[in-house]
Amino acid sequence: MESIIDLKGEMSLLTVLVLHSTDMHAISAALEAKRQQASHFLERSPIIIDCQLLGETGLELDFLQLKLQVSKFGLVPVGLRNLWEEAEAKAIAADWALLRPSKQQTIPNTPPVTEVNLTPEQPEAIQRLLVLDRPVRSGQQVYCPYGDIVVLQHTSAGSELLAGGSVHVYGALRGRVLAGVQGDTQARIFCERLEAELIAIAGRYRLLDEIESNLKGQSVMIYLDQEKLKIVPI
Amino acid sequence: MSRIVVVTSGKGGVGKTTTSAAFATGLALKGYKTAVIDFDVGLRNLDLIMGCERRVVYDFINVISGEANIKQALIKDKRSDNLFILPASQTRDKDALTQEGVEKVLKDLAEDGFDFIICDSPAGIERGAALAMHFADDAIIVTNPEVSSVRDSDRILGLLQSRTLKAERGESIREHLLITRYSPTRVASGDMLAMEDILEILAVPLIGVIPESGSVLQASNSGVPVILDKESTAGQAYDDFVRRFLGETVPHRFLEVEKKGLFRRLFGG
Numbered sequence: 001m002e003s004i005i006d007l008k009g010e011m012s013l014l015t016v017l018v019l020h021s022t023d024m025h026a027i028s029a030a031l032e033a034k035r036q037q038a039s040h041f042l043e044r045s046p047i048i049i050d051c052q053l054l055g056e057t058g059l060e061l062d063f064l065q066l067k068l069q070v071s072k073f074g075l076v077p078v079g080l081r082n083l084w085e086e087a088e089a090k091a092i093a094a095d096w097a098l099l100r101p102s103k104q105q106t107i108p109n110t111p112p113v114t115e116v117n118l119t120p121e122q123p124e125a126i127q128r129l130l131v132l133d134r135p136v137r138s139g140q141q142v143y144c145p146y147g148d149i150v151v152l153q154h155t156s157a158g159s160e161l162l163a164g165g166s167v168h169v170y171g172a173l174r175g176r177v178l179a180g181v182q183g184d185t186q187a188r189i190f191c192e193r194l195e196a197e198l199i200a201i202a203g204r205y206r207l208l209d210e211i212e213s214n215l216k217g218q219s220v221m222i223y224l225d226q227e228k229l230k231i232v233p234i
Numbered sequence: 235m236s237r238i239v240v241v242t243s244g245k246g247g248v249g250k251t252t253t254s255a256a257f258a259t260g261l262a263l264k265g266y267k268t269a270v271i272d273f274d275v276g277l278r279n280l281d282l283i284m285g286c287e288r289r290v291v292y293d294f295i296n297v298i299s300g301e302a303n304i305k306q307a308l309i310k311d312k313r314s315d316n317l318f319i320l321p322a323s324q325t326r327d328k329d330a331l332t333q334e335g336v337e338k339v340l341k342d343l344a345e346d347g348f349d350f351i352i353c354d355s356p357a358g359i360e361r362g363a364a365l366a367m368h369f370a371d372d373a374i375i376v377t378n379p380e381v382s383s384v385r386d387s388d389r390i391l392g393l394l395q396s397r398t399l400k401a402e403r404g405e406s407i408r409e410h411l412l413i414t415r416y417s418p419t420r421v422a423s424g425d426m427l428a429m430e431d432i433l434e435i436l437a438v439p440l441i442g443v444i445p446e447s448g449s450v451l452q453a454s455n456s457g458v459p460v461i462l463d464k465e466s467t468a469g470q471a472y473d474d475f476v477r478r479f480l481g482e483t484v485p486h487r488f489l490e491v492e493k494k495g496l497f498r499r500l501f502g503g
């Protein structure tokens with residue numbers, strides 16, 4: 001059988017789901033098959049959907065369904081990457097975050113390649129610190145793969161911060177926040193008011209509902225203690 | 235130099251067209267040469283609310299595709315010599331709206347000496363809405379006191395900061411929050427978000443609060459922008475909003491539940 005999706009571990013923690021087809025039934029069936037192989041593997045994993053192989057047919061994706069299906073299998077959808085540009089508005093309308101492709105990658109308009117070539121970035125191109133002086137709004141995603149993110153305002157519900165390093169928010173943190181996305185267990189999250197939808201460090205997750213209610217709305221620091229996410233007031 | 239202002243919201247039916255009509259009329263009455271453009275290709279509402287639907291000959295798309303020039307397409311308002319309306323096309327395809335076309339129309343208007351160009355955005359975040367905001371200097375973000383409208387406004391604020399010409403140049407659009415259809419009674423009963431909650435979520439400067447008012451529907455049915463209805467609370471609140479936009483300091487009104495006096499309780503109000 002021709003494969004419909006590939007699951008590839010990448011950057012040690014974020015799993016990438018590479019779509020070969022826009023057929024939602026086929027995708028769902030393929031996910032089900034993967035789950036039967038390794039149910040614990042999918043449980044709660046953050047996942048990036050890669051649309052590179054779809055090229056222009058990315059326009060045909062049912063983005064709402066995609067989100068539903070992925071969530072149904074216990075995956076936590078992080079965002080889409082390498083999506084055909086004209087499909088972006090549609091994806092945003094369905095509440096998807098768009099991951100900007102790294103500089104070396106371009107969206108193919110020639111027949112798609114099978115392997116994504118991840119060349120290491122040039123040392124001078126690596127951003128160590130990203131400072132934002134405006135609120136991060138719903139639908140916006142900020143990605144600093146190898147450095148820290150500092151937000152001088154709030155982040156909105158429906159926004160997302162992804163940092164290789166730590167994240168500091170000098171305001172309410174209402175969106176999702178993922179620190180240490182390359183696996184750095186030393187990364188930390190600091191915020192003035194914890195109202196986040198989801199917090200994660202190096203792949204260990206917690207949703208807002210699972211956060212002790214006395215910590216909600218507080219100034220906190222979040223770090224990893226062994227395997228456990230610790231939230232402490234500051 | 236014209237100042238280009240987009241009236242936008244994300245969510246549909248929150249009062250963008252009502253606001254655009256009132257805003258443009260208010261600016262014109264204060265002496266500014268003002269054009270108001272309907273970007274809602276395919277729906278065409280603004281001309282109805284402005285009461286000029288029977289005088290539409292050419293439209294926005296005709297100008298963009300070179301079938302008419304801007305002077306032919308602009309409809310002069312009956313009530314003010316300073317006010318002109320550029321209606322949307324009711325028949326044409328949305329794809330006829332192009333960035334180059336919009337840019338040219340805005341340039342033509344600027345050369346004609348317009349002080350303000352008001353862009354009435356369609357709902358959503360697709361092409362029409364994106365083009366309505368693309369060249370803006372200012373944005374009026376119209377929000378109703380409910381969660382989904384506030385969330386959509388937040389989304390629009392993100393796009394204003396990332397997808398507009400100003401953003402591409404590393405500058406930023408001036409953002410103004412206008413809360414419409416505000417009902418203090420329903421806020422008090424907990425059915426609606428309070429002004430403070432909305433401000434807390436969006437963190438954008440507030441330029442006005444327009445109360446829910448039956449006179450808005452009345453006004454649009456008779457083709458008279460509600461700002462001309464000096465008796466109505468909505469009309470007065472729109473007038474306050476225009477003055478604030480022009481730099482005056484005007485206190486906010488109509489935020490509290492009105493205590494009806496005996497007279498009004500007996501005779502209605």
Ligand SMILES: Nc1ncnc2c1ncn2[C@@H]1O[C@H](COP(=O)(O)OP(=O)(O)OP(=O)(O)O)[C@@H](O)[C@H]1O
Pocket residue numbers: 243245246247248249250251252253274279355356357414415416444445446447448450451454468
């Ligand atoms: N302050 C108000 N009080 C009562 N009704 C109002 C108020 N503002 C707007 N409305 C009503 O809400 C409806 C939608 O208004 P309007 O057409 O201005 O919204 P819109 O945002 O332009 O909609 P669309 O997204 O479809 O373009 C109309 O019926 C209008 O009469």
Ligand SMILES: [Mg+2]
Pocket residue numbers: 250251252274279354355356
């Ligand atoms: Mg409208």
